[in-house]
Amino acid sequence: MIYDYHVHSEISFDGACSVTDCAAAAKDRGIGEICLTDHLDIGYPVKGGGCPEIDQDRYNAALEQARAAFPGVVIKKGVEAGLLGGYLGEIEQDIRINGYDFVIASQHYIVDGDPYDGDYFKNRTPQQAQELYLTELRDNIVQFDDYDVIGHIGYVDKYLHNYDHLTHRPRPFEFCDYPDLIDEILLSAIGKGNGIEINTSNYRVHGYPTPHPSILERYAQLGGEVLTIGSDSHSQQAVGFKIPEAMALAKSCGLGYVCTFTARKPQFHSL
Ligand SMILES: [Zn+2]
Ligand SMILES: [Zn+2]
Numbered sequence: 001m002i003y004d005y006h007v008h009s010e011i012s013f014d015g016a017c018s019v020t021d022c023a024a025a026a027k028d029r030g031i032g033e034i035c036l037t038d039h040l041d042i043g044y045p046v047k048g049g050g051c052p053e054i055d056q057d058r059y060n061a062a063l064e065q066a067r068a069a070f071p072g073v074v075i076k077k078g079v080e081a082g083l084l085g086g087y088l089g090e091i092e093q094d095i096r097i098n099g100y101d102f103v104i105a106s107q108h109y110i111v112d113g114d115p116y117d118g119d120y121f122k123n124r125t126p127q128q129a130q131e132l133y134l135t136e137l138r139d140n141i142v143q144f145d146d147y148d149v150i151g152h153i154g155y156v157d158k159y160l161h162n163y164d165h166l167t168h169r170p171r172p173f174e175f176c177d178y179p180d181l182i183d184e185i186l187l188s189a190i191g192k193g194n195g196i197e198i199n200t201s202n203y204r205v206h207g208y209p210t211p212h213p214s215i216l217e218r219y220a221q222l223g224g225e226v227l228t229i230g231s232d233s234h235s236q237q238a239v240g241f242k243i244p245e246a247m248a249l250a251k252s253c254g255l256g257y258v259c260t261f262t263a264r265k266p267q268f269h270s271l
Pocket of ligand 1: 080106108151152
C-alpha cells in the first residue's frame with residue numbers, strides 16, 4: 001500500500017487544489033491513504049498578506065466532502081506546523097484543541113527569513129546558511145513536544161540555486177558535514193517517541209529526497225523507527241510523487257517501517 005503523508009490543499013495559503021481534487025489524484029494513482037498537512041505558521045510573516053493559520057470550519061467541511069466523494073481513499077486530518085521561536089506555546093495550544101491525526105514539525109523561517117524567498121542567503125556563506133538552519137531546528141525541536149515527525153530535514157538545501165553565481169555550487173549537507181547537530185535533532189525525536197519524514201519534493205532538485213540518504217542511515221543506526229513519507233504536494237499533479245522510490249530508499253538505508261497515524265498514534269507497516 002502507498003501512503004502520501006504530506007499533502008497541501010487550498011486550505012494552505014500556498015496550496016492550489018481542493019481536498020477533493022487531492023483525493024481524486026490519490027485514487028487515480030492507486031494511493032490508498034493520504035494525510036492533508038496544511039500549513040499552520042503562527043507568527044510567520046506571509047508575503048502578500050495571506051493567512052498563515054487554518055480556518056478549521058473550512059478544513060473540516062472540505063475533508064468531509066472529499067471523504068464522501070472518495071470513500072475508497074483514507075483521508076487523514078494533519079497539519080504542518082512551522083516552528084518559530086517565541087510562538088511554540090501558541091502552536092502547541094492550537095494543535096491540542098484541533099483534533100489532528102498527525103503533526104509535522106518543520107523549520108521554514110530561520111532568524112530573519114525563509115530560504116524559499118532567497119534573501120536568507122544574502123550575506124551568508126552556504127555553510128553559515130546550513131549551520132544556522134540546523135541550529136534553529138535543533139533549538140526549536142528540543143523544546144517542542146507535540147509533534148509526530150520532523151519535516152524535510154535539509155529544507156534549506158532545496159534553495160541552494162541562490163548560490164548559482166559562485167564558481168563552485170555548494171552541495172546539500174550530508175550527515176558527515178554536521179554530525180553533532182544532526183545527532184542532537186534525531187536523538188531528540190527518538191527520545192520523545194517521535195520520528196522523521198522522507199520528503200520527496202527534493203527529488204526534483206537534487207535527485208534524492210530530504211533528508212539526505214546518509215541521514216536516513218544514521219537515523220536507522222540510532223534506532224529510529226517512526227517514519228512517514230510524503231510528497232509535499234501543493235498541486236494535484238504532485239500527489240504521490242516518487243513515494244515508491246522513497247520507500248525503496250528507506251529500506252536500503254536500514255529502515256523497517258513506514259507509518260500512518262490515527263489520532264496521533266502511529267501504525268507501523270513493513271517496508
Ligand atoms: Zn514545509
Ligand atoms: Zn509542506
